[in-house]
Each structure stands twice: as structure tokens, then as C-alpha cells.
Amino acid sequence: MEKRIALESRGKNPSEVSELILDNCKATTIDGLTNDFVNLESLSLINVGLTSLRHFPKLPKLRKLDLSENRISGGLQHLSGCPMLGSLSLSNNRIKSLDILEAISDLKELKSLDLYQCEVTGIDDYRENVFKLLPQLQWLDGVNREGQAESDSEEDEDESSVASSDVEEADNDEEDEDEVPDGLNAVGVAADDEEEDDDDDDDEEDEGPGLAYLQKSDLVDEEEEEDFQPGEVDEEEDEDEDDEDDEDDDVVHSHGGKAKEDENRRKRKRDDVDEENESKREK
Template sequence: DQMKSNFHLSLVQELVLDNCRTGEGKIEGITEEFSNLELLSLINVGLTSVADIPKLDKLKKLELSDNRISGGLEVLAERLVNLTHLNLSGNKFKDISTLEPLKKLPQLKSLDLFNCEVTNLADYRESIFKLLPQLTYLDGYDIDDCEASDSDGEGDGIEDEDEEGEGERCFHSQ
């Protein structure tokens, strides 16, 4: 019977556990048996560490907003080799150097760091794009400040109505 239940885990492609509090601030109950997982959302679960994230080769999107993570991203580079979207908004990242391990995620296209202290640094955007040349979008905008189209950057769809230069939105052809 154990075999059977594990097989079901391998069928799961999206797992959303937002607002489910973790015990010691660690990822719990997610194992390598979720082998086909493509999206994992752990928003506001009280995480301080991602050390216990399993190896998930198919994972593309990881949502970790509103936790208390401040570093230790090396494990993501080791275990989530195909990650394309990473949302770390509302965490405790203060220094560019804590984001350096993300260099080793070759597919990473979109990174969100809203409401992290690191965004207050003087050359924040420039520094991140330099550090992570594979990145297309940072906080929903590309290096030329063009907004991500919904399919690309997973924007929240909120439009500023009275923005100047309204025709300026860029859409990159795929």
C-alpha cells in the first residue's frame, strides 16, 4: 500500500501550502517523491530556512513570499536545477552576496525581491542583473524597465492607470 500512495505523490504538479505554519521554520513533509512537481508555493508559512527542500528536477516555480529567509540559497541551486521563477518577496535578504548562489540556476528567468532590505541598496537592480546574467525579470521588470507580460513574469496584473508614457510597455516576442 505504501507503494501506491507514493505513486500518487509523483502525479502532483502543483502544491500550494500558503499560510500553513511550519514547526521550526523548516520545510516539512515535501519529499523527492513529488518528482513531477512544477510549482511549489510556501507563502507566509514562517520559513527561516530552505535547507530541507528536496531534489525536485521538474520544479519551475517556487513561491517563498513573506517568510523569514535570509540566506542559505545554495541548496536551491543544487536541488532545483530547472527553476525558472523564484519569488523571495518579503523575506530578510539584506546583501547582494546572499543571492550569489542563484548564479548556479541556469534556467532562472524571473526573481522577485519586493520588500526585502536588499532592494534599498544603491545599485540594487544593476547589481542583481550583473550577478545573475541569466535573469530576464527582476521584480517583474526587465533590465530596460519593461514590464513582464503576464505569461513571462507572473505579474500581479495591477495596472497603474495614470502612468505617463502609457504606450511604453514593451512586449518581447518569444
């Protein structure tokens, strides 16, 4: 066992070691494990062949001890030097009576005890008596007082923790979205940039017609110039003058014809009068 301890320590000082796994290193008693391992928190001695816990060291920070599959029948009082021990596994050992368990009743931090495949589990009212003997216990053979398995409870706690964490993260994300950094408006645009854009818009309005308007005006002028042809204007003017002359001629002809008709009418009247006078003279 001593050589295995040196190997598992990996060259560290005993006070620097927090975990030792010494499974299957054959020994009947504790050998090489000393009080120098003051910071050891987890120790596993599965299937070592231990028959006694004599010389078990004082380990003030030890929290988990696994002594499964050994030949231990008693001597649990040697664990009194481990006041922080919270989990103890004695499964598949030679624990036969409740009296043997009285030796660990002073371990006030002991929350989990495993006696699976020990003879003591066959006595009447085994679970009820063990919980009465060790009231600090929460788990016996992996099951609590209500009959709930330890793994199921741990899963429920993990799920509850994950759900709580997700809710907190969601709340933090919402807070981050609601917060607007200094110097930015509600849409994340810098306030100074927004003011500059407003100033630029005002300047463009004050400067009068823009380049687009001037370019449009030039295009209109060019189109008008392209449509203009001097020869066409002269022809139009000549046509207008001819039309005016024709109108004048029509007026002249109109007036001349009317005068001629009047003269012919008067002439006919004179002829009629002359004929009438001549007729009277003949009578």
C-alpha cells in the first residue's frame, strides 16, 4: 500500500494531495497512509482486502471514503479523526449488527451511508432503525427517508439548477437589450451623428436648388433648343401673312360685289320707271 500511495501522490508532498485512489492494492491493514495528508478530501480503498481500520489516520478534511468490497467487521471508531466525513461506503463488508454502526454516530456531517450487501441489511426494520440511530443521515443505500433514489434527486436538482440558470440568462439578455449605451439613441445611432445628419439636411435646404434640379433645367433647355429651327419660323410667319392677305382680298371682293349688286338693282329700278313712263305716254 505504501508504494501505491507514493505512486498516486505523483511526487507531491502529502499536504498537497487532495485525492487518493488505492483500489485493489492488496493489504489487510492501513499502511503508509499518515496524518500528513491533512488536505486529503477523497479516499478510495475498494477491494483492498482490509479486515480492520486500525491505524487509520486523522484526516480533518476528508469528505468521501469508499471501503467497499473488503472484509471489515468492525472498528469503525477509528474513523473518529475524520469530522468532515459526509459520505461513507461499507457495501459488501461483514457488518452484521446495528451496534457496530453506533461507533460512527458522532460523525455529525455524515449524510450518506452505504451498507449494500452487508448482513445488517437483513434485520427487521433495518432502514427505520438505522435512520433512528444516525439521525444526521439523509441517504441510506442510495435512498432517502421518503424512498427517493439519490440519483433521481440529484437529476432533479441539476434540472432545477439548469432551468434557474436559463431563466437568469434570459433575464440578463432582456436587460442587455433594453439598455441603451451612453451616447446612443433608442435605435443604437450615435446622438452626435444624428445631430450632424440634421444639420446637413438643414444646410442642403438653405443652399437652394440642388445639382439635380439644375441638371434637369439644363436638359429641358437643350430639348427646347433641339426643337427650334429658324427656317420653320420664317415659313410659319409667311403663311400667317398670306392668310392675312387672303382675308383682306376676301373682304375687298365681298364689299365690291355688294356695291355692284346695289348698282344693278338701282339700274333695274330706273329701267322699270322709264318703261312705265313710256307706257303712259303711249296711252
